[in-house]
Amino acid sequence: MEWRVRAIRGATTVSENSVEAIREAVHELLEALETYNQLDPEQIISATFTVTRDLDAVFPAAIARERPRWDSVPLLDVQQMYVKESLERCIRFLIHFNTQNPDAPIYHPYLRDAQTLRPDLSIPQVSLSS
Template sequence: MTRGIRGATTVEQNEADVMIEETRKLIEEMVRNNKITPEDISHVFISVTRDLNAAFPAKALRQIPGYTYVPVMCMSEIDVPGSLPNCIRIMMVVNTDTEQSSIHHIFHNEAIKLRPDLTAKGGS
């Protein structure tokens, strides 16, 4: 069965190295906390807010050994007035037998404000 794993982080500046590093850390924690391998991943969608355009955050996934064949796509997040700026969001779709309520969704930096209900459950 497939399940979605949510992740999000923020960066302080629109710089390629910072965006890629923060995305890499987020992906690695999502994988580690949910005990999945690259072979478990069906695909990954990554969105960024309109203030982030220095890099494709998908590059972070490409730098992790073993992730060459994982399909990944970047896109723009809807520009809702008052929404969290400098934000990178991830939707990772995985094949797993884990119950939906047992999935660990991961939020870093200011992105913990997005889903406090999920971060209180055990995601970071």
């Protein structure tokens, strides 16, 4: 079987600019990413997180590094371009990964208010913590 590089994108929002709110949202987003895509962090080539200019309490990559096996994933945080009247308090990611199954469906997790960004890609809202 041949390996192939694929990409997953996703987004979420936070209720406030606090470490706790950002931590909760990033963990929820990455849990959805791993669960729905059956993605092992060891397959990840790199992950780029973007945040809107109203979020500066903590880097999402620092939160991602708290997760099991994410400490060796190359991570980058950048500020998203400001567009007037765009979604506020938003965290997005773009993750590239290696796969031996290039035909497997990809689920792009758009959670919370970020579902409005891509309703065509939104996955059903379920509790992933139970």
